Amino acid sequence: MTELPPDPARLRAILRYLDEQLAGNETVGIYLRLQRDAARKALAAAERRAAPQPQRPPRPRRAAPAPVTGPASSALPPTGYVIEPKKHSKHPAPALYHLADCTMPQRETSPVTPDQIRLGLRDPLGILAACEFCAPDNNLETDD
Template identity: 40%
Template sequence: MSDLPPDPPRLRAILAHLERQVAEAETIGIYLRLQRDEVRKALARATSAPTRAQARAPQRREPPRRTPSAEYLMESKSGPDDPLPVVVHVGACTIRQGRRTPSAISPQQARMVLTDTVIGAEPCPICRPENTLGIDLA
């Protein structure tokens, strides 16, 4: 673009117009990227969903699986910014935070998690797993 006018008012007008075009292009680019991401998610759902033929096929019914009751359960953090602590429960305890799915752990793992200061796990104040494990956390 060597044919630009020499005077500042026209150069400012051209610059303002170009800046508006760039801003619009960025907005359109953001919108298109969002749309692209939604299409990718829909495609992933569609490819993982059963086909119509698979859906019509007779389903073999399996008896419900019984999971063995765990001796101890651990509610881990859902991420590094999760404000809730790691909590250990006796397996039959029904008083849990509810937002996190507990993992079954062995008595040895429960002892380690409760006594490791780096993990900083807390015992459930209701079921008191430290009592059944025979450890003193005081």
């Protein structure tokens, strides 16, 4: 409808007709608005998924601690075990002992002898536990 009539009577009739059409098609209008809103939300979600995500650099793997050499080696003999301390003194998780070549420690480790591990395991407070990844307790029984 590009041209509207100039007289008020016909303009009122056209408006009455358009209002009746809108009232009769209100359900269709609501449905279409809901579908449009759902399509907009789906488009926004698809665009978020397609957007390049910032890449986190890979976490470097720790190498096994180097064996102790030099004059200090007589004070602490190199062993096949290391101990990883607790995060802090009041942390509920115990200190962990690992095989020396285990890559799971997250903090600085120190070499430890099998006897020291056995002593720590006897503590009733449970201050020492085996690493679940490298399972050093499987080898501990055979070391003597």
